[in-house]
Amino acid sequence: MTETTQSQSTIPVRNQWWDVWDQFKTHRGAVIGGAFLIFITLFVLLGPYLWQVDAQKLDIRNKDMRPFYIGLFADVKWSWSRPLGTDHLGRDIMANLIQGGQISMAVGWTAMILSLFLGTLIGVLAGFFKRLDGILMRFTDLVLSLPLLPILLVMMLLFRDPLRAAFGPETGIFILIVSGIGITSWMHTARIVRGDILAIKEREFVLAARSIGTPPRRMITRHLLPNVMSPIMVSATLGLASAIITESALSFLGLGFPSDFPTWGKILFDSVDRMAAFPERVIWPGLCISLTVLSVNYIGDGLRDALDPRIRGL
Amino acid sequence: MLDAAPSKKPLVEVRDLKMHFPIYAGLLRRRVGEVKAVDGVSFDIMEGETLGLVGESGCGKSTCGRAVLRLYDLTSGSIRLEGKEIGPTPQAALRDMRPRMQMVFQDPQASLNPRMTVQAIIQEPLDEHTTLSTKEKQQKVYELMDAVGLNRRFAGRYPHAFSGGQRQRIGIARALALNPKFIVCDEPIAALDVSIQAQVVNLLEDLQEQFGLTYLFISHDLSMVRHIATRVAVMYLGKIVELAPREALYSAPLHPYTEALLSAVPEPDPSLEAKVERIILQGDVPSPANPPKGCNFCTRCPKVMDICREVEPETREVRPGHFAACHLHEITSQTAGKTAAQKEANERQHGE
Numbered sequence: 122m123t124e125t126t127q128s129q130s131t132i133p134v135r136n137q138w139w140d141v142w143d144q145f146k147t148h149r150g151a152v153i154g155g156a157f158l159i160f161i162t163l164f165v166l167l168g169p170y171l172w173q174v175d176a177q178k179l180d181i182r183n184k185d186m187r188p189f190y191i192g193l194f195a196d197v198k199w200s201w202s203r204p205l206g207t208d209h210l211g212r213d214i215m216a217n218l219i220q221g222g223q224i225s226m227a228v229g230w231t232a233m234i235l236s237l238f239l240g241t242l243i244g245v246l247a248g249f250f251k252r253l254d255g256i257l258m259r260f261t262d263l264v265l266s267l268p269l270l271p272i273l274l275v276m277m278l279l280f281r282d283p284l285r286a287a288f289g290p291e292t293g294i295f296i297l298i299v300s301g302i303g304i305t306s307w308m309h310t311a312r313i314v315r316g317d318i319l320a321i322k323e324r325e326f327v328l329a330a331r332s333i334g335t336p337p338r339r340m341i342t343r344h345l346l347p348n349v350m351s352p353i354m355v356s357a358t359l360g361l362a363s364a365i366i367t368e369s370a371l372s373f374l375g376l377g378f379p380s381d382f383p384t385w386g387k388i389l390f391d392s393v394d395r396m397a398a399f400p401e402r403v404i405w406p407g408l409c410i411s412l413t414v415l416s417v418n419y420i421g422d423g424l425r426d427a428l429d430p431r432i433r434g435l
Numbered sequence: 436m437l438d439a440a441p442s443k444k445p446l447v448e449v450r451d452l453k454m455h456f457p458i459y460a461g462l463l464r465r466r467v468g469e470v471k472a473v474d475g476v477s478f479d480i481m482e483g484e485t486l487g488l489v490g491e492s493g494c495g496k497s498t499c500g501r502a503v504l505r506l507y508d509l510t511s512g513s514i515r516l517e518g519k520e521i522g523p524t525p526q527a528a529l530r531d532m533r534p535r536m537q538m539v540f541q542d543p544q545a546s547l548n549p550r551m552t553v554q555a556i557i558q559e560p561l562d563e564h565t566t567l568s569t570k571e572k573q574q575k576v577y578e579l580m581d582a583v584g585l586n587r588r589f590a591g592r593y594p595h596a597f598s599g600g601q602r603q604r605i606g607i608a609r610a611l612a613l614n615p616k617f618i619v620c621d622e623p624i625a626a627l628d629v630s631i632q633a634q635v636v637n638l639l640e641d642l643q644e645q646f647g648l649t650y651l652f653i654s655h656d657l658s659m660v661r662h663i664a665t666r667v668a669v670m671y672l673g674k675i676v677e678l679a680p681r682e683a684l685y686s687a688p689l690h691p692y693t694e695a696l697l698s699a700v701p702e703p704d705p706s707l708e709a710k711v712e713r714i715i716l717q718g719d720v721p722s723p724a725n726p727p728k729g730c731n732f733c734t735r736c737p738k739v740m741d742i743c744r745e746v747e748p749e750t751r752e753v754r755p756g757h758f759a760a761c762h763l764h765e766i767t768s769q770t771a772g773k774t775a776a777q778k779e780a781n782e783r784q785h786g787e
Contacts, residue, residue: 328540
């Protein structure tokens with residue numbers, strides 16, 4: 122008797138993350154996006170070891186070099202040692218892309234996670250606790266009505282120097298930019314999450330959990346959050362894109378990282394005025410930004426499907 | 436003495452339960468009234484019995500069931516479970532009482548979290564109220580799945596992969612997990628096919644025998660209630676109009692509403708069907724936000740009298756164990772006259 126119950130009770134239950142992975146693999150866009158994201162991440166992380174050119178080294182004699190794919194077919198100044206060319210101060214574009222990518226990706230991810238955390242927290246609190254709803258949503262409206270760029274500019278002016286003094290010039294600016302973008306972009310997530318929580322809160326399984334005696338905090342983590350994963354995932358992918366772009370805009374206004382500190386956005390904006398003569402200086406950082414954003418979008422799409430047991434078809 | 440068999444003691448005692456939902460309207464969202472979903476309901480449920488609660492849609496059956504489990508904060512009234520008052524208790528303090536009372540929900544699709552496996556769903560009450568190890572919980576979940584007739588291999592699957600009947604079994608297994616004494620079944624069969632309804636009802640009966648459960652069985656299916664219930668309460672517009680042992684209610688209903696309700700039950704035999712005289716009620720159920728003066732049923736009652744539009748009838752024990760709230764029976768059972776009947780009715784409030 123014990124033997125039968127033993128053998129029955131030890132039915133191997135497959136780890137559900139394997140099912141998630143199986144479903145994820147069937148989404149072609151997500152797999153390609155994932156591969157590209159891994160590639161670009163490795164490119165910016167390992168790039169400096171493989172391509173040992175100082176991104177900041179000024180080389181006026183070799184300025185305005187064209188990339189190899191133009192140089193091979195046209196009579197212009199180019200060199201294999203500068204495969205993507207140089208800018209108007211002779212800085213290597215390839216090295217700049219690698220170094221700028223590190224900053225852009227770090228800012229994008231951190232700011233996205235921060236704004237996602239804030240948005241989800243405020244959305245869940247407002248949706249779940251009726252007493253907090255009014256005040257939190259009015260606060261969200263308030264922040265939403267503030268003009269984003271002027272606020273960021275004021276923040277930069279007010280806090281740049283104290284933060285620089287406390288954390289050093291690079292880390293200080295990084296913290297400032299990340300928190301600036303984070304706390305000015307959580308509002309849409311908060312609204313979406315609140316709306317979904319309000320709808321899910323009225324479903325019967327939440328009532329069932331209440332009849333079991335599940336306290337509110339576990340109600341949120343066990344029943345509500347898993348069911349609002351999809352919209353959170355979508356705002357995450359959009360959030361990464363807008364964080365990278367906002368950082369570019371700040372750099373463009375000269376209020377982002379210092380001038381000797383390239384980011385994708387900054388390279389892009391630095392080259393805009395001579396775009397007609399040197400299109401590659403705009404195309405490469407632009408491609409980096411848009412492909413990263415696109416691949417994250419696809420990954421988010423695939424993950425959303427993979428995390429939903431109904432689509433997973435189990 | 437609501438009890439038909441006095442040897443048993445009541446497990447659940449509900450007295451004058453009121454559940455009103457406020458209506459807010461206007462520019463300032465002021466409170467302009469309330470929906471009296473449950474308006475002064477009293478009944479006892481004996482240990483081991485099944486009390487059927489029937490009535491048409493919107494009469495407050497489900498609200499009543501949920502209010503008894505304190506899923507709502509009551510407007511007023513008293514609920515005693517195993518002699519312990521839980522009416523005005525705050526939600527946080529109710530947590531310790533939750534294992535004693537559980538609920539099976541109407542819609543098995545909506546009452547299961549689509550992101551949780553069957554294992555996790557049935558295990559949730561154990562996570563909340565016990566300190567068993569993971570392995571013991573797993574074992575307990577398997578036992579519960581056996582008890583409700585689910586294959587153990589389905590433990591890792593998600594609710595959407597099951598049929599309606601199987602989902603309802605998952606819901607029942609979850610309700611059973613903590614060995615409750617009292618289960619509110621809120622139309623557990625309404626969303627199921629007829630063939631599956633019988634399975635689920637039989638399962639509920641078997642489990643009642645096996646675990647000594649007490650049910651409050653809410654349904655609008657009169658024949659199913661006749662099958663499972665020991666006693667039946669009929670609700671109309673937030674009030675219980677008649678409460679009686681099953682056979683007494685089905686053979687000799689006292690309240691005109693019960694008569695009308697029973698006459699609507701389909702008769703499977705065509706030769707008998709032709710002879711059935713249906714009582715067709717005119718009009719609609721009045722709004723529970725604005726119930727009529729006097730008896731709630733006076734707007735549609737085929738036997739309405741003048742007094743019905745003026746005075747709310749008291750619930751009285753017309754026959755032993757058979758309660759009805761209708762002026763008709765005050766007059767027939769008490770020849771002393773209207774005022775005397777009124778007076779006496781006030782004195783002998785139903786119940787004790």
